[in-house]
Each structure stands twice: as C-alpha cells, then as structure tokens.
Amino acid sequence: MSLLRVSGLTKEFGDLTAVDDVSFDIEDGEFVSILGPSGSGKSTVLRMVAGFEEPTEGEISLDDVEIVGSPPFERDVNMVFQDLALFPHLTVAENIGYGLKQSGVPADERRERTERMLEMVRLEGYGDRAPAELSGGEQQRVALARALVNEPALVLFDEPLSSLDRKLRQHMQSELQRIQLETDTTFLYVTHDQEVALAVSDRLVVLDDGEIQQVGTVEELYEAPASRFVADFIGDVNAVEGRVTAVDDGTIGLDVGDGEVSVPRDAAVEELAVDDAVDVCIRPFLMRAEPAESDRDAVDDANETFSTTGVVRSRSYQGSDSLYGIETDRWGRLSAEVRSASFDVDDRVAIAWDAADVHVYRREGGAPPSEDGGA
Amino acid sequence: MSAIDSVTGPFERFAQAHASRMASVVIAAVLAFLWLPIGVLVFMSFADGGVLSFPPEELTLRWYRVFLSNDAALDAIVTTLTISIPATGITVALSTMIAYAVDRYVFTGRNWLQLLSTLPIIVPLVVTGVAMVLFFNGTLGLPDYVSVVIAHVVRTIPFATLVILPTFISFDRGLEEASKDLGADEFETFRQVTLPNVFPGVIAGGLLAFTLSFNEFVYTYFVKGSGDPTLPVYIWNQIRYNVTPEVNVISVVFLAVAVSMVLAAVSLTRVDLIARR
Amino acid sequence: MARSPRSDDERSAESGKRLAADGGSVSDADGRLSDLTSFFRERPRLRTLAIAGPPYGLLVFFFAIPLLAMLVVSFQTDQIGGAWTLGNYVDFLTSETYLTVVWRTFLLSVQVTAIVAGVGYALAYSIVRFSRRTTLLLLLVILPFWTSYIIRMYAWINILQSDGVLDSILNLVGLPALSLLYTETAVLIGFTYVWLPLAVLPFYASLTNLDADLIEASKDLGAGPIRTFLSVTLPMTINGVVTGVVLVFIPTFGSFITPRLLGGTNNVMIGMVIENQFKSAFNWPFGAAIGMVISVVVVALLVLATRLGGGLFGTGGETS
Numbered sequence: 015m016s017l018l019r020v021s022g023l024t025k026e027f028g029d030l031t032a033v034d035d036v037s038f039d040i041e042d043g044e045f046v047s048i049l050g051p052s053g054s055g056k057s058t059v060l061r062m063v064a065g066f067e068e069p070t071e072g073e074i075s076l077d078d079v080e081i082v083g084s085p086p087f088e089r090d091v092n093m094v095f096q097d098l099a100l101f102p103h104l105t106v107a108e109n110i111g112y113g114l115k116q117s118g119v120p121a122d123e124r125r126e127r128t129e130r131m132l133e134m135v136r137l138e139g140y141g142d143r144a145p146a147e148l149s150g151g152e153q154q155r156v157a158l159a160r161a162l163v164n165e166p167a168l169v170l171f172d173e174p175l176s177s178l179d180r181k182l183r184q185h186m187q188s189e190l191q192r193i194q195l196e197t198d199t200t201f202l203y204v205t206h207d208q209e210v211a212l213a214v215s216d217r218l219v220v221l222d223d224g225e226i227q228q229v230g231t232v233e234e235l236y237e238a239p240a241s242r243f244v245a246d247f248i249g250d251v252n253a254v255e256g257r258v259t260a261v262d263d264g265t266i267g268l269d270v271g272d273g274e275v276s277v278p279r280d281a282a283v284e285e286l287a288v289d290d291a292v293d294v295c296i297r298p299f300l301m302r303a304e305p306a307e308s309d310r311d312a313v314d315d316a317n318e319t320f321s322t323t324g325v326v327r328s329r330s331y332q333g334s335d336s337l338y339g340i341e342t343d344r345w346g347r348l349s350a351e352v353r354s355a356s357f358d359v360d361d362r363v364a365i366a367w368d369a370a371d372v373h374v375y376r377r378e379g380g381a382p383p384s385e386d387g388g389a
Numbered sequence: 390m391s392a393i394d395s396v397t398g399p400f401e402r403f404a405q406a407h408a409s410r411m412a413s414v415v416i417a418a419v420l421a422f423l424w425l426p427i428g429v430l431v432f433m434s435f436a437d438g439g440v441l442s443f444p445p446e447e448l449t450l451r452w453y454r455v456f457l458s459n460d461a462a463l464d465a466i467v468t469t470l471t472i473s474i475p476a477t478g479i480t481v482a483l484s485t486m487i488a489y490a491v492d493r494y495v496f497t498g499r500n501w502l503q504l505l506s507t508l509p510i511i512v513p514l515v516v517t518g519v520a521m522v523l524f525f526n527g528t529l530g531l532p533d534y535v536s537v538v539i540a541h542v543v544r545t546i547p548f549a550t551l552v553i554l555p556t557f558i559s560f561d562r563g564l565e566e567a568s569k570d571l572g573a574d575e576f577e578t579f580r581q582v583t584l585p586n587v588f589p590g591v592i593a594g595g596l597l598a599f600t601l602s603f604n605e606f607v608y609t610y611f612v613k614g615s616g617d618p619t620l621p622v623y624i625w626n627q628i629r630y631n632v633t634p635e636v637n638v639i640s641v642v643f644l645a646v647a648v649s650m651v652l653a654a655v656s657l658t659r660v661d662l663i664a665r666r
Numbered sequence: 667m668a669r670s671p672r673s674d675d676e677r678s679a680e681s682g683k684r685l686a687a688d689g690g691s692v693s694d695a696d697g698r699l700s701d702l703t704s705f706f707r708e709r710p711r712l713r714t715l716a717i718a719g720p721p722y723g724l725l726v727f728f729f730a731i732p733l734l735a736m737l738v739v740s741f742q743t744d745q746i747g748g749a750w751t752l753g754n755y756v757d758f759l760t761s762e763t764y765l766t767v768v769w770r771t772f773l774l775s776v777q778v779t780a781i782v783a784g785v786g787y788a789l790a791y792s793i794v795r796f797s798r799r800t801t802l803l804l805l806l807v808i809l810p811f812w813t814s815y816i817i818r819m820y821a822w823i824n825i826l827q828s829d830g831v832l833d834s835i836l837n838l839v840g841l842p843a844l845s846l847l848y849t850e851t852a853v854l855i856g857f858t859y860v861w862l863p864l865a866v867l868p869f870y871a872s873l874t875n876l877d878a879d880l881i882e883a884s885k886d887l888g889a890g891p892i893r894t895f896l897s898v899t900l901p902m903t904i905n906g907v908v909t910g911v912v913l914v915f916i917p918t919f920g921s922f923i924t925p926r927l928l929g930g931t932n933n934v935m936i937g938m939v940i941e942n943q944f945k946s947a948f949n950w951p952f953g954a955a956i957g958m959v960i961s962v963v964v965v966a967l968l969v970l971a972t973r974l975g976g977g978l979f980g981t982g983g984e985t986s
Contacts, residue, residue: 066566085707086569099567103585112581116572164571401890408891412792416803419789423810423862426821429831433824483721490718496711502718505725511912513920513964515937516736516957517729519944523739523954524732543729546721575703597812604814606923611944621814628820628927640817647812655805 017042017200018063018168023072025058025224032058034224036072040168040202045194047203047211049247050221056204057096059221060170063202064093076167087116092161093170097177098153100145106156107132107141113164131159134193151182158190162197171203175210187213208248212236220244240283242375245295250337252301252348253293254320255377258286266374270294271344275320275369282374291377296320298337300371301350303357306364321366324348326357340365427644434637456638465623466642472534472609472619473602476541480602481595483542484549492557510547517543518611525612533614540608545601549594552654556590593654600650604643733961740954754955764939768959771935774850775918778857782865782914783907785858790869791899804870811863819856819927826852826928848930856924861917865910872906873899904974912971916964936960 016039025033033055040046050056061067063074065086074082081089092113101109107128114124132138135155145153154174161169175183191214194201205211211218212232220227220235220243227247228240239245242253260267265276266286277294286292306323324342336354340363341347350365357363404411435448456462487506491499509517521543525536560583568578606621613619618626620639627636706713740755742748758764793803810818825831826847833843846852876899884894900907922937929935936956943953 064566064570066569085574086566087572087574091570093567093570095563095567097561097563099561099563101564101567101582103582112568112573113571116577160567160571397890397892401892404891409796412796415788415792416797419785419862420803420806422859423807426818426825426859427810427813429824430817430821483724486717487721490714490721494710494714494718496714496718498722499718502722502725505730506721509729511916511964511968512733513917513937513960515920515922515940516960516964517733519940519950519953519957520732520736521728522944523950524735525728527739527950528735539724539728542724546725575707579703600812604812606814606816621816624814624820625816628816628823636820640814640820643814643817647814648809651805651809651812 016040017044017077018202019073019075019078020059020063021073023059023062023074024070025055025062025067026070031224033062033069036221036224036226038219038226038229040200043198043200045191045201045203045214045216046219047205047215047217048219048221049205049208049211051247052206053223054206054221055224056206056221057172060093060172060202060204063168064091064170065089090166091168091170092164092166093172094154094157094161094174096172096174098157098174100153100156100160102145104145105141106137106143106145106148109145109156110141110160110163112160117164127163128159131163134162134196135159135189150178151186154178154186155189158193162193162199165197166199168200168202171201171205173205173207176205176207183210184213190214212248218248220247222247238283239295239373242293242295242378245373245375250298250349251295252298253295254345254348256292256294256374258288258290258292261286261288268292268294268374270320276318277369277372277374281369281372284376286374286376293375293377294320295373295375296367296371298349298351299335301348301352301365301367303338303340303350303352303363303365305357306362318369319366320369320372321364323362323364326359326361326363329357329359338363430637430640431644433634434641436634436637452634452638455633456635456642459635462620462623462635462639465618465620468617469603469619469621472537472541473599473605476538476545476602477595477599479538479542480545480549480598481553481591484546484553484594484598485591487546487550488554488557491554492560506550507547509543514607515611518608521608522611526614533612533616536612537609537619540612541602541605544605544608545598548601549598552594552597553587553590556587560586589657593657596650596654596657600647603646736954736957739951740958742951748951754952755959757952758955758959764936764956767934767936767939770933771919771937772963774853774857774933774935775915777854778861778918779911779915781854781858782861783911786862786865786910787869787907789862790866790873794870794873804866807866808863811860815860815923816927818860819924822852822856822859822928823847826855847928848932850929850933852928853925853933856928857918857921860924861914865914868906868909868913869903870906872903872909876902908971908974912968915967919963920960 018040020039021037023033023036024031036055036059038046048056048059058067062069062082065081065084065088069082072082073080076090101112104112107125110128110131111124114127119127128141132141135158137152137155137159140148140152140156145156148156157174158169175186178186187210190201190203203211203214215232217229217231218235219229222243228235228244230238235244235248239248239251245251254270256268256270258266259269259274261279264279266279266282268275268277282292322342322344324340326338327341327347328339330337330339331354332351334354335351336356337349337351338357339347339349342365348365434452435450437447437449437451484506487502490496491503518540521536521540525531525539531539564582564586565578568582569575573581604621605619606625609619609622610625613622620643624636624639627633627639706716741750741752743751743753789807793800793807797803823830826844827833828843828845828847830847833845836843846855880898880902881894884898885891889897920937921935922941925933925935925938926941936959940953940956940960943949943956947953
C-alpha cells in the first residue's frame with residue numbers, strides 16, 4: 015500500500031490549467047522528487063498535498079485516508095518552505111517546538127524532542143538564537159528540524175535549497191539523505207534543478223506544463239527518457255532530424271539526411287509509422303570523435319552507425335572530459351563529450367555513435383499530434 | 390566627458406565637486422529653520438519677564454508653577470484625554486481592520502475604502518469641519534462629546550492606516566502557511582504568528598493617532614460647543630484674547646507629548662514606514 | 667540514532683491525537699473563537715464584510731455623507747431647513763470682496779506650494795543622496811509636524827512680532843527692526859514651516875525608491891549632475907512631487923489658523939471667511955456654500971494631479 019496516492023489531480027486557476035490529471039504514488043520511506051521547469055505546476059501539486067490549494071479535481075490520499083478538503087493544520091504532513099518561513103519573532107527552539115505546541119505536547123517533552131532535533135541537524139546550542147542570526151545553511155536546518163520534529167508521515171520540500179550556493183547545496187543534499195535515512199521519513203521534494211533531483215531522489219516525477227512526462231528511477235529517466243522533453247531536461251542531449259522509412263519487427267529504418275540507418279525497435283517509445291518526422295537523440299558522452307583525415311573518408315556509412323565529419327567550434331572543460339561543440343557537415347551543431355585535450359578549436363573531426371544508443375521521438379509539430387505519451 | 394559642452398560644463402563640474410557640501414548646508418539650514426522656533430518656545434517657558442521680552446533677564450520655573458495651579462488649563466488637559474484616549478482606541482481597531490481587509494481581500498469597493506481612508510488628509514480641514522458641524526449637530530443632533538470623538542476618529546484614521554497598512558503588506562504571509570502547516574488553525578495562527586509580527590506597527594499607528602488627536606484643533610473647534618475646551622482650543626483662546634506666559638509652558642507640554650509619542654512609535658517601527666505610503 | 671519504522675497503526679493513532687488535542691487542550695474561550703474562525707472560513711464574503719464593513723461604514727456615514735449634506739445645506743436660505751435657493755452662491759460669486767479673497771488665497775497657496783516644494787525637495791534630495799544618517803535626519807524633519815499646529819504658529823508670533831525674537835536679534839547686530847507679524851511674509855513663513863515636514867515625506871519616499879544605479883548610469887553615459895537631475899531624477903520622482911504639491915496646496919487653500927494668527931486683517935484668506943460664518947456671523951448655509959467653492963477648487967486640482975500621475979491613493983489613479 016502506498017503512503018501517498020495522488021490520482022487524477024487537476025488544478026485550474028481561471029482559464030489556466032496549472033496541473034492536469036496528475037497521478038503518482040509514493041511508498042513509505044521513499045525520497046521522491048517532482049522535477050519540472052518553473053511554471054510546470056510542481057509547486058501547485060505540493061501545495062495541494064499540503065492543503066494550501068484545493069484541487070479542482072482528483073484525489074489525494076495519505077495512508078489510505080482521503081485528505082482533500084481537510085485544512086492544512088489537520089494533515090499529517092509538514093513542509094519545508096521555499097523561503098523557509100521561519101518565525102522571526104520566535105527563537106530557533108520555539109520555531110522547532112511550534113508544531114508540538116499546537117498538538118498539545120507538554121512543555122518538557124517538547125523541550126526534549128526539540129533538543130534531540132537540534133542534535134540531529136547538528137545545531138546543538140543554537141536553540142536560544144533568533145533565526146535571523148543564523149547563516150543560510152543553518153536556517154535550512156532549522157526549517158527541516160521544525161518539520162521533522164512532528165514526525166509527520168510525509169515531509170514536503172518546496173525548493174528550499176535553491177537559494178544556497180553550489181557548495182553548500184551539495185552539502186545540504188547529502189545531509190538531507192542522511193537525515194532521511196536516520197528518521198526513516200518519506201520525503202517529497204520539488205525542484206527545477208535536475209542536479210539536485212538526480213542526486214537525492216529514489217524516484218522522480220517529471221512534470222511539464224502541468225502534465226506528467228515520466229515517473230521512474232533516476233536510471234530509468236536518464237537511460238530511457240519517455241519523451242524528448244525528459245531527454246532534454248535530464249542531462250544534455252543532441253538531436254538529429256530524421257524521417258521514418260521503414261518499420262518492421264526488430265528495427266526502424268531512418269532517413270537522416272543522406273543515407274539510411276536502422277535503429278532497434280525499442281529506441282522509440284511511441285508507435286512510429288513510415289514518413290513520421292522524428293528526432294534522433296543521443297547523449298554527448300556516447301559519441302565518439304577522432305581527427306578526420308579528409309572530408310569524407312572517415313564517414314562510415316555502416317547501417318548501424320551514425321557518422322559525420324565537422325569542425326570543432328567550442329570547447330568547455332569538465333575535468334577529465336571536455337564538451338566539444340562541433341559544427342557537423344550533416345546535422346548542424348552537435349556536442350560530443352570526449353577526453354580532454356583531444357582537439358583544438360577549428361580542428362576537423364570525424365564523429366560517430368551507435369544506433370543502439372539512440373532514442374527516437376516523433377518530432378513536435380512534425381506529425382499529427384498523438385496523446386499516447388510516456389506516463 | 391565630451392557630452393558636457395562648454396557652456397554648462399563649468400556648472401556641471403561645480404555641482405559634481407560641491408554637491409555634498411551644498412547638501413550639508415541645505416540640511417543644516419532647514420533643520421535650524423524647523424527647530425529654532427521650538428527652541429525659542431522652550432527657552433521662553435523659563436523666561437521671567439513673560440512673553441514679550443527677549444532675551445529674558447533671568448530664568449525661572451515660575452510659569453510652570455502657575456500652570457500647575459491653573460485649573461482651567463488642567464481641566465483642558467483632562468478634557469482632551471477623555472476624547473483622545475477612546476478616539477485612539479477606536480481608530481486603532483478600525484485602521485487595523487482597513488489594513489487587514491485591503492491587504493488580504495479583493496472585494497468590490499476595495500479601492501473606495503482606500504480612497505475614503507485617505508481623503509480626510511486631503512479635504513481641507515475647514516471644509517470637513519463645517520460639514521461635520523452641519524451634519525452632527527445640525528442634522529443628527531449628536532451630543533457634543535460623541536461628535537468630537539467621531540471627528541477625532543475620522544481625523545486620525547488616515548494617519549494610523551498609513552502606518553499600519555505597510556506592516557501588514559510587508560508581513561510575510563508564508564509564515565501563516567507555515568503555522569497552519571504545523572498544526573495551528575486560523576485563530577491560533579493569528580494570535581501566535583500574525584499579531585506578534587504586526588503588533589509594533591499597530592502600536593506605532595496608535596501612538597501617532599493619539600498624538601494627532603491630542604493636538605487636534607480644527608474639527609474640534611467647529612464641532613465642539615462652547616463647554617469645556619480641549620487643550621488646543623484653550624490655547625487658541627489664550628493666544629487670540631489674553632496671552633499669558635504660561636502658554637509657553639503649555640507649548641512645552643505639547644512638545645513633550647509629541648516627542649515622546651513619536652519617538653516611541655519610531656522605536657517600534659522604522660521611521661521610513663511613516664514616509665512610505 | 668535510527669528509529670525503527672513506525673507501523674501504520676501508530677501513525678494514524680498519532681494523527682488522531684493531533685486532532686483530539688486541537689479540540690481538547692485549548693480553553694473554552696479559545697475554542698469558541700476557533701469555532702468562529704471556522705464559521706467565517708466557510709463564508710469568505712461574510713468575513714470580508716465583517717472586517718471591512720465597520721471602518722467603511724464609519725467613513726461613509728461620518729465623513730462622506732456630511733460632505734454631501736453640506737452640499738444640500740449650501741442651497742438653503744440663511745438657516746438650515748430654510749427654502750431652496752441659489753442665493754448663497756450668487757452672493758458669493760458676485761461679491762468683489764469675496765472674489766478678491768479667493769484670488770489672494772489662490773496666489774498665496776501657489777507661492778507657499780512653490781516654496782515648500784523647492785525647499786522640501788532640496789532637503790529630501792540632500793538627505794537621500796548625500797547623508798548616511800537618513801533615519802535620524804528624517805525623524806528630525808518630521809518631529810515638528812507632530813506638535814500642535816497652533817503652538818507652532820504661536821512660536822512664530824513670538825519670533826516675528828515687533829520687538830520679538832527676530833527684531834531683538836536684528837537690534838543686537840545693529841539692523842533695523844522688521845516687524846514682520848501681520849504681513850504676507852509672515853503668512854508665507856508660517857505655512858512653509860508647517861507644511862515642510864509633510865511635503866518632505868513623499869519626496870523622500872520617491873527618491874528612496876529611485877534606483878541609484880540609474881543616476882550612475884546617466885553620469886557614466888556623459889551627463890553631468892545637473893543634466894542627470896533634470897533628465898533622470900526629477901522625471902522619475904514626479905509622482906512624489908505631485909503628491910507633495912497636493913498635500914501642501916490643498917490644506918493651505920483651506921487654512922484659517924495661519925492667516926488669522928500671522929496675517930491679521932490685511933491678509934484674509936477664504937478659510938477665515940468660512941470660520942467667520944460659523945463662529946460669529948452664524949450664517950451656516952453661506953459658510954457651506956463657500957466650503958463647496960473650496961471643494962470644487964480642490965477636486966479640480968486633484969483631477970489635474972491624478973492626470974499628472976501622482977500616486978495619491980496608494981493604488982493610484984484607477985480609484986477615481
């Protein structure tokens with residue numbers, strides 16, 4: 015049985031549909047992130063779970079109990095707010111003890127549990143300070159402690175780490191994972207930052223324009239993105255335009271400019287038909303590149319390899335690998351991630367990748383729209 | 390820079406070089422202009438010779454003693470307080486309601502409410518004073534006391550609202566959500582979170598309302614009948630008909646009230662709240 | 667310290683406890699108030715009415731309606747409830763004496779407004795742009811505003827009268843006495859004194875809101891401080907200026923205390939005429955009619971100011 019079950023959730027603000035028929039489950043003890051660009055409706059989903067917005071349609075159940083319609087203060091969930099919302103007129107300890115006070119926990123037990131929480135988030139001795147006296151990272155910990163101390167069934171996070179610098183954010187990410195394991199609490203984390211989401215979550219819910227694009231583990235999303243959007247949003251991707259020339263049991267034939275390539279049938283998540291316009295997507299790190307002798311001879315038009323030549327236009331150093339921007343002869347600008355120091359700008363290179371590594375999506379606007387998406 | 394031509398150039402350079410010094414001169418001159426008359430009053434309240442001589446021959450507390458034994462003046466203070474205190478209470482309650490409604494709710498007539506709570510500052514006092522005496526005394530036949538208290542409320546609401554509204558607007562409503570998320574209902578949230586955070590602004594609004602009401606003259610002058618004058622009306626009569634040196638002392642009383650109230654208000658909020666509309 | 671996973675039963679028991687505690691641990695009075703809040707939660711329109719209604723009602727009934735009542739009375743003969751007439755307006759508008767008073771009042775108000783706007787803006791600009799102790803200075807500027815108006819006038823009587831403070835000082839340095847009291851100069855000084863703090867507030871607010879980067883950008887692009895002031899600072903703070911002008915002109919136009927105390931009989935202003943109708947001539951309808959004339963001038967000015975873009979009513983011009 016799932017701890018949180020969201021089904022058919024829809025929220026309309028006037029004419030605008032912020033959240034459109036969203037369904038997903040969260041198991042007890044999971045760390046799930048809702049990932050989406052700003053305006054994708056992810057915060058609205060969170061606010062409906064917390065009780066700050068009423069869904070236009072749909073159900074939310076927590077522990078198999080329907081909670082739509084019950085006010086936020088009666089729900090067994092607590093939230094870590096985007097701007098943290100620490101009470102400025104209360105001390106750190108009073109902030110943390112606030113929820114316990116509301117549920118009538120006696121003062122000494124309150125003190126004890128608050129103390130334990132301060133320890134958990136490594137803020138021993140900070141109880142009597144005002145929130146404003148704390149650094150950004152310390153305030154994050156207080157906000158987290160304030161939610162956790164109530165031992166809610168589910169803790170919600172509304173992008174609380176977005177205001178921190180990269181270093182501190184990474185540190186807080188690992189702290190979050192530690193604390194989640196220690197407290198064995200279920201976390202639902204909303205963010206636009208794929209790096210955070212990939213780092214901390216067991217599973218991801220990718221949301222765009224109010225609709226779910228894909229739900230799955232980090233690996234599933236990265237290795238088998240259900241749509242061009244997901245592929246783009248989670249990690250970098252190159253896209254090559256093509257057209258379907260043949261579909262049979264095991265393979266799909268693609269016309270990609272000049273020459274035809276066969277890709278495995280399961281490279282496409284949708285049913286494709288001959289003449290569909292498609293995007294052929296490939297991760298930069300799956301591309302091979304080597305110096306090109308001359309214009310054409312490095313191009314291997316083997317049926318199961320994509321290959322072209324091009325000129326290196328840019329280079330961005332990323333440690334042992336570098337990302338090279340290559341103006342290709344066949345497909346415009348592509349980026350390839352290969353060993354650093356392989357090439358200089360203006361070098362001619364030959365690049366190639368295997369048909370087995372690509373994902374094929376029907377191009378938006380390139381064919382009649384179909385609604386059989388990934389979710 | 391080439392953009393500065395030869396005609397205006399010298400002026401521009403002069404302004405650039407001496408702006409800071411000119412600013413200091415302006416500030417010093419205006420502050421002197423604003424505070425010297427007040428200094429003169431304080432000084433003269435200790436003057437032995439009375440009103441007309443300056444500088445006085447010697448300093449004395451004599452007029453303070455005269456003031457303290459002057460029942461008419463003391464009665465005027467009591468009269469003023471019996472009006473100002475309830476008027477302040479009513480004003481604070483109503484201004485807080487205006488601030489809350491304007492900040493929180495979208496409703497038909499919201500703009501009108503804001504306009505109505507600003508207009509008493511703008512309509513000339515004499516016009517409103519006349520309208521009030523016609524309506525309160527003429528049409529409604531309200532008792533003197535009630536008329537004056539209402540008049541003071543109308544007079545002070547705009548200023549109190551001006552101070553209280555920004556504290557509501559700058560209050561982070563996310564705190565209320567956090568409170569509800571942590572298990573407090575609307576009432577508990579208001580009591581434990583909203584009120585403690587807006588309270589300084591409300592008190593400051595009240596202190597300024599009180600100051601204004603304590604000084605209120607025009608409305609009172611029109612609306613109030615001939616009986617027990619408030620302190621400003623008393624002093625008006627003194628100045629117009631028979632100036633005695635104790636008027637200087639009463640001035641110092643007004644000054645002390647204003648300074649202490651405003652300082653208290655300012656220490657509770659930030660002074661620029663009063664400036665920000 | 668890893669806790670063992672809680673069973674579902676435990677958890678529902680806990681959320682149950684929270685619900686029970688909400689109702690049980692609070693006092694009866696709090697409980698009733700909580701009931702009240704949930705009553706209003708269900709009825710948002712009633713809640714708005716309960717909160718906005720009382721102040722709205724008071725301002726309409728005791729401020730707006732009296733002004734309308736004044737309009738009605740101004741069309742009555744020399745006593746309230748008298749016959750309907752246009753006589754008050756005819757009398758007023760055909761009397762050369764009164765029209766002279768209105769004209770003088772207008773001219774004086776324009777002068778006062780110009781002086782206060784100029785000095786006040788210079789002061790606000792100096793404080794915002796060139797001073798670090800803004801809060802203290804602003805406080806020192808507005809504090810006099812909170813003392814009694816009459817007392818402030820009284821201070822100037824002492825300073826300006828023959829053989830008063832000013833004359834004594836002039837005497838000490840060997841200059842002739844000025845005896846400024848009961849002159850137009852005295853009235854101008856008095857008004858400037860009372861309105862300066864009030865006008866500085868909107869000037870200060872608009873100057874504070876002006877992004878200092880814009881001024882630096884202008885200078886970076888080659889404009890000197892004077893050009894920058896005229897082409898960036900002043901246009902961008904025009905709302906504050908208009909608000910300040912309105913806040914000064916209107917009360918000056920309706921004032922009677924300052925001209926009465928500092929201007930004497932040679933500098934009669936229209937406010938004094940009204941006061942006279944109520945305090946000695948006892949012709950209330952005629953006083954009401956003059957009040958309406960003032961109001962018309964004021965409304966005309968407000969409309970003009972709104973056109974010029976003064977953010978007078980918080981939400982701006984769309985209110986009217």
